[in-house]
Amino acid sequence: MQVSVESTSALERRMIVGVPVERIETEVNKRLQQTARRAKVPGFRPGKxxxxxxxxxxxxxxxxxxxxDLIQATFYEAVxxxxxxxxxxxxxxxxxxxxxxxLEYVATFEVFPEFTVAGxxxxxxxxxxxxxxxxxxDNMLDILRKQNTRFENVERAAENGDQLNIDFVGKIDGEAFAGGSAKGTQLVLGSGRMIPGFEDALVGAKAGEERVINPTFPEDYQNLDLAGKTAEFTVTVNSVAAPQLPELNEDFFALFGAKEGGLDGFRAEVKKNMERELRQxxxxxxxxxxMDGLLAANPIEVPKALISNEVNRLRVQAVQQFGGNLKPEQLPAELFEEQAKRRVVLGLVVAEVxxxxxxxxxxxxxRExxxxMASAYxxxxxxxxxxxxNDQQMNEVRSVVLEEQVVDTVLQKANVTDKAVSYEEAVKPAQAPQAA
Known part of the structure; x- marks a missing residue:
């Protein structure tokens, strides 16, 4: 077998492979002999x-x-x-x-980049x-209580934070518009769910009252036919309900699976979960x-084939996440190219570390x-x-641990500074990288 290789770019290779005729004929004869043992031909017994x-x-x-088969086999022999x-x-x-x-053929393909991680x-x-x-x-307990708020009907005028049950009909220039009417809608005043001015105009309303309000749709409203226009809504308030925060008692603790230890035990469990969240x-x-530092310090060219494969994976993930009747290939590749390239480069750099x-x-x-992870259950x-x-789950955990060990390896030489912050600032999500 004769092989010659030409570099047509930094990563592309053009390989010419020559396969001797003797090897071809050997493979052909081998297949014909296999066929002869099982072929059914009229006038002849099988195998004869x-x-x-x-x-x-x-x-x-x-x-x-x-x-x-020879092209496939000799290609891998050649590489x-x-x-x-x-x-x-x-x-x-x-x-x-x-x-x-x-037989002589040309195989054109990309190779993985060869580099040393530095910097x-x-x-x-x-x-x-x-x-x-x-x-x-204390703050987390308040958040948990607010997340489990119940509303009870009251006879007084509505205040911010109250939940109203309303019917409304919206018109522009005297004509009703699509999506502008509803019955039995639950609306918490101050939630920002409706367009600006709608909720504010209902503060002070009472059950059974009808109000005509005139909020204006924002200039950047998603429905361009309504953007910037002032509407007239006739709103009927069916009921006004005030928020009732649950008490910190056994019934409340049971909602979170804490059945023993009372308030002190519940606080301890909440604190343990917060500490776990903080560490993560x-x-x-x-x-x-x-990872951002590794990318900046190690700019490398990556094979287009790997980026294309990653784009396809991101397309599938997007369809799975957002649903609908779209097929992955219908999503434009350019939507995912920057993110795909970042992930491919990072994968190669981490693998090299x-x-x-x-x-x-x-x-x-x-094990740790x-x-x-199990302690949350x-x-x-x-x-x-x-x-x-579960071998698959174990391999996924090992991959995460290996990434942590990569981080530890970099931190040994990186310029690390410690900064004391509050719990809230520490757990606040970081801004995503621009490429993602």
């Missing part, structure tokens, strides 16, 4: 058909099959011989494809330091900074991660056992 008849009937198909690392399937073009002659010292990381205070726990938030923000550092997932850290032992019986 003359080879001349077999060749006459089946040689063309056997040759096509042999050539296809191993040339120490190439293809990043995708090749585009194959036959140069010589005649019976009785050597750890140039990466700046701000590591947040925070703790969960009793005031933070700080870890995530450090990781994001490290793992390779250079000879990193392997630390099984003790794997599983136990921490009522029966953590069962969750831990489930993970250890």
């Amino acid at each position: 058909v003359p080879m001349s008849v077999i060749r006459q009937r089946y040689e063309d198909a056997a040759r096509q099959e042999a050539l296809g 191993v011989e040339q120490k190439l690392n293809p990043a995708g399937a090749p585009a194959v073009e036959p140069k010589s494809f005649e019976k009785g002659k050597d 750890f010292e140039s990466i700046a990381v701000e590591r947040l330091q925070a703790e969960v205070t009793e005031a933070d726990v 938030a700080i870890k995530s923000k450090v990781k994001n900074q490290v 793992v390779k250079q550092g000879e990193l392997k997932a630390n099984e003790e850290r794997v 991660m599983i136990e921490e 009522q029966e953590p032992e069962q969750v831990v056992a489930w993970y250890y019986k």
Whole structure:
């Protein structure tokens, strides 16, 4: 087998492969002999058909099959011989494809980039330091109570925060418009659910009252036919209900699975969950900074095939997330190209850090991660056992741990500064990277 390789760009390779005719004929004859053992030809017993008849009937198909298999086999033999690392399937073009002659074909493909990850010292990381205070726990208890607010009908005039049950009919220039009318709508005043001015105009209304209000649709309203126009809504208030926060009692604690320990036990459980969230938030923000730093310090060219594959994965994820009748291929590729490129580059850089550092997932850290995730459940032992019986889940956890070890490797040389902040600031989501 003869092989020659030409670099047509930084990552593209054009490889010419020559396969001797003797190897081709050997493969063709092998297939014809296999066919002869099972072929059913009128006038002959199975396995007794003359080879001349077999060749006459089946040689063309056997040759096509042999050539296809040979191209596949010799391509991988050639890239191993040339120490190439293809990043995708090749585009194959036959140069010589005649019976009785050597096979020669051209395979064009991209290879993975070869590089060394560097620049750890140039990466700046701000590591947040925070703790969960009793005031933070008090605030979280208030949030949990508000999330479980109940509304009870009252006879007084409506205030901000009250829930109104309303019927309304909207018109513009005396004509009703699509989506402008509804019956039995529940609306919490001050929630910002309706267009500006709508909710404010209902403050002070009482059950049974009818009001005519004239809010204006925003200039940037999604329905361009309504944007910037002033509407007239006739609103009937069916009922006014005031918010009632639940008491911190056994019934409330039971909503969250806390059946023992009273208020002190519930506070302790809430604090434990907040501390877990805090650890994860700080870890995530450090990781994001490290990954951004690795990308900035290691600009590399990546194969188009890998970006295309990642674009397709993102298309599928988008369809799964947002539903509808769209097919993934209907979504424009350019919507996902920047994000796909970022993910591909980051994947290659992280893999190279793992390779250079000879990193392997630390099984003790794997166990700790599983136990921490399991601690959020009522029966953590069962969750831990489930993970250890599920190879796919275990591999996913090992991948996360390995990424954490990559972060630790970078932090050893990066420029790290610690910053003391409040719990609220520490858990606040970081702004997503522009490319994402």
